[in-house]
Amino acid sequence: KQEVTQIPAALSVPEGENLVLNCSFTDSAIYNLQWFRQDPGKGLTSLLLIQSSQREQTSGRLNASLDKSSGRSTLYIAASQPGDSATYLCAVKGSQGNLIFGKGTKLSVKP
């Protein structure tokens, strides 16, 4: 059974700092991995989608990497801003097609 873990559960950093969010999964047989952002009381906003054949994806200040063999993905946020404060979720798509989500990392960027 696929399990997705995100560490840390919460993170507070000063504005301008570069940071890394971690996601690990137990079954390496995945189709893709997607990173989302969720603001309080809101839905999920897709940030980056990495297919199983890819190693990384970049969008603006965000870079996500995928290492299937070790069951890990990282989300790198450069030059963090207060507007980046949100909960970041990773989700893997497994063999049955449904998404398995981690519990998320709550990020707070202090001005």
Add this chain to the structure above:
Amino acid sequence: KAGVTQTPRYLIKTRGQQVTLSCSPISGHRSVSWYQQTPGQGLQFLFEYFSETQRNKGNFPGRFSGRQFSNSRSEMNVSTLELGDSALYLCASSLIGLANTGELFFGEGSRLTVL
């Protein structure tokens, strides 16, 4: 291009009642999936519909059901509501089904409170 639209956004029900939530996917998207989000369990997959057929189902009791119409709009229904059904219900649409490598786009959710 309009995003995924979920209605209603907020609703309050009492135990034993039933509720129907609606989801309109992004135009052209044929796959709609539903998720329940609670503080304790996080996001959990309910089911997926593709071309009016349920293709995947999560580990939820039969009180949770859904359907998809020919225009790809989807509804989910929860009967005999329990306090533990209080949650944010999220709908996501995808151009192709979950079994493929499609990116998911989520709506704002319907927040259900059961009293």
